[in-house]
Amino acid sequence: MKKNKNNKLFSAIITVILAIGAIYAALNDIDLNVNNIDVEQEVQNESSNTSPVSGELKVSFIDVGQADSILLQQGDKFMLVDAGNNGDADVIKDYLTSQGVKELKYFVGTHKDEDHIGSADTIINSFKVGKVYFPKQTATTKTYKDFVTSVKDKGLSLTVPKVGEQFNLGEASVTVLAPNSSEYEDSNDYSIVLKITFGSTSFLLAGDAEKISENEMVSSGRDLSATVLKVGHHGSQTSTSQDFLDKVNPTYAVISAGGDNKYGHPAQETMDKLKAKEIKVFRTDEQKTIVAISNGEEISFNVEPGSYKGVSK
Ligand SMILES: [Zn+2]
Known part of the structure; x- marks a missing residue:
């Protein structure tokens, strides 16, 4: 027993x-x-x-106040992402001319809002343009109509990019990261988001993408890591969710915003998140036009970083 x-x-x-x-x-x-x-x-x-590259990738965040306009140059190839407000035509045109632009291989309008395609008509009318990217989004505004008319008059059409699509700007490689859905409530979430890779450096241009689009990019599992983040929606607290920021994990951030703007951009909440990760921040409301130059291994800036001072809580 x-x-x-x-x-x-x-x-x-x-x-x-x-x-x-x-x-x-x-x-x-x-x-x-x-x-x-x-x-x-x-x-x-x-x-x-680690694909070897020669020369430089020059990225200019043109000071267009409370708006976006970013010129990228690799070799003799140029791409313009957004074209400021309606009143910024001369500023953008003069800057492009000063950089020797005769032809834009690509113009990307990230989305329909005036602070992104305001001067697109003037720019498209003033330079040779190879291809125009725009999301599947329409509007009834004069700004939008002027933009579409200038594209048609040039014998071009709007190309809707696919997520994951890649194209080259000289030796730089451009990857489309968003929008991942076809319909959104908020216009900003339609923003075309691009990652430009040059050697071991990269720039993620987030347009005005907000948390919904950011979450989709995170869920997509795509490689979001970038050396420089053009912060979404002018530093608004409705963008730059912690998950997204952690995935991008940038060394530098650039914010395009106008001094004393009525929207309270950039938000203190966003600035605190950037500060907590010790990300060096450049902002057009403090440093004016910001020029970043990558040699394929590291990136240098024409100005010293700015403050972490937000405009609103
Ligand atoms: Zn905007």
């Missing part, structure tokens, strides 16, 4: 040991799988990031 009891106890102990062993093995398996995924991603990143 006693022996039988001992046997039962013994087999119970063995069962428990086997169960622990099985759980341990399963956990190890999971660990191994996770490691495998990490290794694969590293290899992928390495292959896309």
